[in-house]
Amino acid sequence: MKLLYAIVHDEDTPRLMAELNKSGFRVTKLNSSGGFLRSGNTTLMIVVEDRQQQAVLDIIRSYSSARKAAINTNVTPSNVGGSYVPYPVEVTVGGATVFVLNVEYFEKM
Numbered sequence: 001m002k003l004l005y006a007i008v009h010d011e012d013t014p015r016l017m018a019e020l021n022k023s024g025f026r027v028t029k030l031n032s033s034g035g036f037l038r039s040g041n042t043t044l045m046i047v048v049e050d051r052q053q054q055a056v057l058d059i060i061r062s063y064s065s066a067r068k069a070a071i072n073t074n075v076t077p078s079n080v081g082g083s084y085v086p087y088p089v090e091v092t093v094g095g096a097t098v099f100v101l102n103v104e105y106f107e108k109m
């Protein structure tokens, strides 16, 4: 069995969860936030049989979209007398970041 952690954009979550459920996959949703942007994202936990891994990845790929985000960093150029100047940096977030782990044991009590 495999445990997939999929970090996805909040806005993609409802549709993605609906599509996973529609295809018979169970999902646990965790509210998370990225260490770089410090803004909210969603981590989905999905446990499946090995043979189902590709189908889950295909669904995640289909319903996660990449987006641009901007973050302000403070820089101190020498020509502004040592004061901090906000400097916007644009990054591309996602579609999805997925980690796949082996599940040693699984039981529902």
Ligand code: 2BA
Binding pocket: 007, 033, 034, 035, 036, 037, 038, 039, 041, 091, 092, 093, 094, 095, 096, 097
């Ligand atoms: P964040 O950490 O908020 O990162 C958002 C986006 O900022 C990243 O998009 C990437 O484009 C950029 N970024 C992150 N760290 C950077 C750095 N040190 N220097 C320059 N740019 C940087 P994604 O790569 O698509 O990641 C989206 C979210 O997925 C991340 O949000 C984080 O929550 C998670 N993530 C990505 N890679 C991870 C990893 N190796 N381990 C754990 N979580 C990860």
